[in-house]
Amino acid sequence: MRAVQGEHSTVLRCIEETLRDARYAGRLKAIYLLFCPGALFCGREGWVVLARGLAMGIDNRQIQTAVLADPESDDPVVCPTEPDDLDEFREEFHGTTFWCGVLLGGCGGQLLTRRGNVRVSHFAHFPDPDGLLPQCGRRSPGVASADHLYVRAATQTWLRGQGHTPRYRYLGRDNAPVGSLVEIELGGHTLLLHMDSTAPPDWNAAETGDIILGPGVRVDDHTLARRGYVNRVRFVSEGNQRVMVLGTEIPHMGTDWDFELADCTVDGQGRLITPVVTRLRAARAAEGQSPLPRPRREQEEGPVQIGALTRLINTAVRTKETGAVRQLRDTAALQVPRCEGQALEHLQHAIDHANDWINQQDRARRRLFADLDAAVRHGHVLVVSTLIPQIRKFIQRDEATAQETDILDTADTFLRKARRRAAQQRREADERRATATREREARHAARAEEQNRRHAAEAQEREAQLVTQAHERKARNRARGQVQSITGRLRREELSAAQQEQLVEELVLAAKEAGDLLTTAEQRKVEEWTERLSSPARGQEESETTSPAAQPQQDTITDPAQLPTHLVPAAAAVRGALKKAARERTTTSWNRLEHQLGSALPSLSNNERVQVLVRIDHSTAGDEPLLSSLLAAGDPLFTHQYYRHVLYALGLDAPDDDEDLRDVVKADAEQVFTDWRLR
Structure with a gap:
C-alpha cells in the first residue's frame, strides 16, 4: 500500500511539473480522477505523456x-x-x-x-x-472582433430600402487583419469603413469614395477642418448581437451620435448623409450664397452690357437661382435710367419677369413657412417632416430671414424630439409586446403544466385500474385453481361426509369468485358436486355403481423428488426455455425445444417427458398456472395423450373432454404470459 501511495504522489508531482506553465496545477486531482481512474497502474513516463497531452488539449483563448x-x-x-x-x-x-x-x-x-x-x-x-x-x-x-461582419447585418436592409444593391468586401492591409477595411459597393460609388486604427485612411485617394471611420481611427485637425465633417461608426452589444450606431464629428465640437440609422441616407454621389450633414449643408448654403453673375468682358470702369444682363436674368429665373435673380434684378434697375428704345424695353421686360417670378416664389415661401409654423404649433409630425425638405430647397438658393431661421430651427427641434418620442414609443411597444409574449408563454406553460398534471393523474388512474384488474384476474385464476384442486381432491381422495361438505362449500365460493373464467366442464363439475352433496342417497348410489375402472388410469410416474439423475439437467434446461417463452409470450413444442436446446435436451420417451414436466411444476403454487401449459398449448398431440398425466401427478383435475382440456390449457397459457410479463 505504501508503494502504491508513493507511486501515486510521484505521478501527481510529474503532472504538476508538466502543467505548471499551463496554470492547471490546482486542478490536477480532478483531472487525475476524471480521466484515469486506473492511474495507479501507469508508469511515470506514461503520465508525462498524458500530462503534456492535457496541457496541449486545453484551450485558454476565451474566444467570444x-x-x-x-x-x-x-x-x-x-x-x-x-x-x-x-x-x-x-x-x-x-x-x-x-x-x-x-x-x-x-x-x-x-x-x-x-x-x-x-x-x-x-x-x-x-x-x-x-x-x-x-x-x-x-x-x-473579444466581442469587437466580428464588428466588421456586423456591418452587413446592420446596413443591408437599410440600403436596399433606398434602392441600392450593396456588395460587401472585407479587406486587409499589411500588418492589419482581414476586415480592417469594409468596402460597400453601391452601383459605381463606394462606402469605405475603416474598422482598425492600424489602417489609417488615405484622404487623397480618389477611388476610395466616402470614408467612414470606426472606433479609435483618428483624423487630424487639418483634414477635419478641410472636409468640414467626418462620419463615424461604432458598435454596442445587445444580447448576443452587435448593433451599429452612426455619428458625425464636427471640428471643435466632437461627435454627435444623437440620431438613428433610419434618419440617414446615401445620396446619388454615394455620400452618407446624416442629420448633422444635412444641417451643415443648409448652413453653408445660407452663408455662402451664389455670387452676382457678371458679364464675361466686364470692365470696372465701363458700362454694364444690357443684353448680357437680360440674358443672365432669364437664365437665373430658368434655373431658379432665387438669390441671383434678386441681385441681377437690382442691378438691372440701376441701369434703367441710361437705357432707351428697344434695349430699355427688353431690360424692363426682364425686370418685370424677375419681379413676377420673385413674387411667386415669395408667396410660395411664405405659405410654406406659415404651414410649417402651424404644423409645429399643432404637433403634426408628418406635415413637418414633409415641409422641411421643401423649405431647405429655398434657403439653399436664397438668404433666409431671421424669422424664417427661427421657424426652421423650431421645426428641426420639434421633429428631432418627435422622432425621439416615436423611438421611445417603439421601444415601449416592443417591451409591451415582449411582456405580452412572456405572459402568453407563461399562460401556455401553465396550461401545459396543468395538462401534464391531468394526464399524469389519468395515467396513474389507468395504471391503478390495470393493477386492480390484474389483481382481480389473478384472484379469479387463483379461485379457478382452487376449483380444480378441490374437484380433484373430491374425486381422488376418500373423505368423510363432513369433509366433503366443507370442500363443496369452499368449491362453491371459489367457483363464484372465478366467475366466467371457469370452463363449461369445470362449471358442470361444480354443479354436479353441489347436487351430489344435496342428495346423499343419490351420491351414495352413484358412488357404489361407479366402477373403479371408469376412473382415468394414470401411467406409472416416478416421484418428482426421485427423478433419475440423468433427467435433472434436462429438466433445468426445459424450465429455462419455458421461462424464456413465457417472457416472449410464445408457446413451444418438444420438437422446437430439442432444436433450441440441442445437446442439453436428449431424446426422451413420453414417460420421461411427463416426469420432466412434473419436476418443473412440482413447486408451482396451487393458485398459479403451470409453465408446462406453454408446451401443452403448442403441442396438441402431447396434450391429448400425456398432459393429463402431468396434471394428475401434480394433484390437479383434468377435464375428461378434449375440447375442454384445450380451453383449460389455452387459459393457463394466457395467465402464464400475464404473470411472467415483468419477471
Missing part, C-alpha cells in the same frame, strides 16, 4: 465571437458570458455549428461553447484526434 455553419461564412455571433444565458444560447442555436471563421482572421477550425464557472463562458477550439489544439493566428478574440 464565431461565424455560423461554415468557416467561410460572414454571419457572426457573440457567445454569452453568463452560464444561464449560454443555456438559452445553446437552445436557440441547437443543431448549428460554430467556426473560427477566416473572415475573423481565424484558422477555420470548428468551435464549441464552453460553460464558465470561474471564468466567463466562451468559444473554444475542438482539439484534433491527437488531443492537440489547431494553430490559430487570430489576433483578437
Whole structure:
C-alpha cells in the first residue's frame, strides 16, 4: 500500500511539473480522477505523456465571437458570458455549428461553447484526434472582433430600402487583419469603413469614395477642418448581437451620435448623409450664397452690357437661382435710367419677369413657412417632416430671414424630439409586446403544466385500474385453481361426509369468485358436486355403481423428488426455455425445444417427458398456472395423450373432454404470459 501511495504522489508531482506553465496545477486531482481512474497502474513516463497531452488539449483563448455553419461564412455571433444565458444560447442555436471563421482572421477550425464557472463562458477550439489544439493566428478574440461582419447585418436592409444593391468586401492591409477595411459597393460609388486604427485612411485617394471611420481611427485637425465633417461608426452589444450606431464629428465640437440609422441616407454621389450633414449643408448654403453673375468682358470702369444682363436674368429665373435673380434684378434697375428704345424695353421686360417670378416664389415661401409654423404649433409630425425638405430647397438658393431661421430651427427641434418620442414609443411597444409574449408563454406553460398534471393523474388512474384488474384476474385464476384442486381432491381422495361438505362449500365460493373464467366442464363439475352433496342417497348410489375402472388410469410416474439423475439437467434446461417463452409470450413444442436446446435436451420417451414436466411444476403454487401449459398449448398431440398425466401427478383435475382440456390449457397459457410479463 505504501508503494502504491508513493507511486501515486510521484505521478501527481510529474503532472504538476508538466502543467505548471499551463496554470492547471490546482486542478490536477480532478483531472487525475476524471480521466484515469486506473492511474495507479501507469508508469511515470506514461503520465508525462498524458500530462503534456492535457496541457496541449486545453484551450485558454476565451474566444467570444464565431461565424455560423461554415468557416467561410460572414454571419457572426457573440457567445454569452453568463452560464444561464449560454443555456438559452445553446437552445436557440441547437443543431448549428460554430467556426473560427477566416473572415475573423481565424484558422477555420470548428468551435464549441464552453460553460464558465470561474471564468466567463466562451468559444473554444475542438482539439484534433491527437488531443492537440489547431494553430490559430487570430489576433483578437473579444466581442469587437466580428464588428466588421456586423456591418452587413446592420446596413443591408437599410440600403436596399433606398434602392441600392450593396456588395460587401472585407479587406486587409499589411500588418492589419482581414476586415480592417469594409468596402460597400453601391452601383459605381463606394462606402469605405475603416474598422482598425492600424489602417489609417488615405484622404487623397480618389477611388476610395466616402470614408467612414470606426472606433479609435483618428483624423487630424487639418483634414477635419478641410472636409468640414467626418462620419463615424461604432458598435454596442445587445444580447448576443452587435448593433451599429452612426455619428458625425464636427471640428471643435466632437461627435454627435444623437440620431438613428433610419434618419440617414446615401445620396446619388454615394455620400452618407446624416442629420448633422444635412444641417451643415443648409448652413453653408445660407452663408455662402451664389455670387452676382457678371458679364464675361466686364470692365470696372465701363458700362454694364444690357443684353448680357437680360440674358443672365432669364437664365437665373430658368434655373431658379432665387438669390441671383434678386441681385441681377437690382442691378438691372440701376441701369434703367441710361437705357432707351428697344434695349430699355427688353431690360424692363426682364425686370418685370424677375419681379413676377420673385413674387411667386415669395408667396410660395411664405405659405410654406406659415404651414410649417402651424404644423409645429399643432404637433403634426408628418406635415413637418414633409415641409422641411421643401423649405431647405429655398434657403439653399436664397438668404433666409431671421424669422424664417427661427421657424426652421423650431421645426428641426420639434421633429428631432418627435422622432425621439416615436423611438421611445417603439421601444415601449416592443417591451409591451415582449411582456405580452412572456405572459402568453407563461399562460401556455401553465396550461401545459396543468395538462401534464391531468394526464399524469389519468395515467396513474389507468395504471391503478390495470393493477386492480390484474389483481382481480389473478384472484379469479387463483379461485379457478382452487376449483380444480378441490374437484380433484373430491374425486381422488376418500373423505368423510363432513369433509366433503366443507370442500363443496369452499368449491362453491371459489367457483363464484372465478366467475366466467371457469370452463363449461369445470362449471358442470361444480354443479354436479353441489347436487351430489344435496342428495346423499343419490351420491351414495352413484358412488357404489361407479366402477373403479371408469376412473382415468394414470401411467406409472416416478416421484418428482426421485427423478433419475440423468433427467435433472434436462429438466433445468426445459424450465429455462419455458421461462424464456413465457417472457416472449410464445408457446413451444418438444420438437422446437430439442432444436433450441440441442445437446442439453436428449431424446426422451413420453414417460420421461411427463416426469420432466412434473419436476418443473412440482413447486408451482396451487393458485398459479403451470409453465408446462406453454408446451401443452403448442403441442396438441402431447396434450391429448400425456398432459393429463402431468396434471394428475401434480394433484390437479383434468377435464375428461378434449375440447375442454384445450380451453383449460389455452387459459393457463394466457395467465402464464400475464404473470411472467415483468419477471
